[in-house]
Amino acid sequence: MKIFNWTNIRLMLMIITVIALFSFTSHRNAIRSIKKTEIIFVGENALFIKPEMVNKLLIEKNSDLKTIHKVDLDLKKLEQSVNKQEMIQEADVFVSVDGVLKAVVKQKTPVGRVFDETGSFYIDCEGNTMPLSDNYTARVPLVSGEITVVKKEKLSEVLRMINEDEFLKKNIIGVQVLPNGSLVMANRNYDFKIDFGRTINIERKFKNYKAFFQKAVSDSTLTKYKRINLKFTKQVVCIK
Known part of the structure; x- marks a missing residue:
């Protein structure tokens, strides 16, 4: 009976530790500042629209990205803003683990x-x-x-x-x-x-x-x- 109890205690401690580590990591990730932006074109080469044009759409409402925390970015709105560009067929906007704001863009053909x-x-x-x-x-x-x-x-x-x-x-x-x-x-x-x-x-x-x-x-x-x-x-x- 004692062995069973000690096993349960160790299991509970492991679960608590994992939760604590996850919470700590999530918090650090959320308050991480944006380091830079990166535009990735898929499919054909970037012919009709330049990366600078997409980058402008990403930062026009966040002029100083380096002072903005990841948690404060509205990625959905940013993605909608990029998708409104008439030469873009589809875009996926996200922040990588290392704090890079990325836009994966497919142009219209x-x-x-x-x-x-x-x-x-x-x-x-x-x-x-x-x-x-x-x-x-x-x-x-x-x-x-x-x-x-x-x-x-x-x-x-x-x-x-x-x-x-x-x-x-x-x-x-x-x-x-x-x-x-x-x-x-x-x-x-x-x-x-x-x-x-x-x-x-x-x-x-x-x-x-x-x-x-x-x-x-x-x-x-x-x-x-x-x-x-x-x-x-x-x-x-x-x-x-």
Whole structure:
């Protein structure tokens, strides 16, 4: 019985010690001052937005970070502030154990550039708008016409497929949206127009176009055509 009691006492002492150490460590961590900030870009290189711009978002309301304790930072608000930046798709803001305020940032990916009466802007891979950047200009298809008559998800799907395919990316330089929602595309090296039709059977239409193009190149017949019609998924209709 005595052994059992002594075992219980030792167990209680161990638990108390662990709790005390944890509380002490948590307190020290909470009152730790912020040493510096660090911006980490994931995915593509930091092209459209510079680390300095993100850093400014982190410190604009905390001008003297070195005097601020970790516990006093509102990380949620900081994260929301960074995520509001129009070139950022997603950001994760946190403080490391050694007192570094970090922001892990994923930029938006432009897949098309729009020109209209209001100016010029990018369409990103999710169909949302993205402002132009002073730091870098993306080589993406120029988009014109009645872009509002097409669902943004469908238009971005077309543009995303072009952007992710090396052949299409080099080949397609322009996408015009007609009032009825049909798309007409422009080729980089040839004068013919590509009647893509509505934003349905997108993958199949692009496969048909690639197969036609490769065959026409081998036959040296591309210069003979004025329009390439992809509206029919089982065939490509060419007009001279």
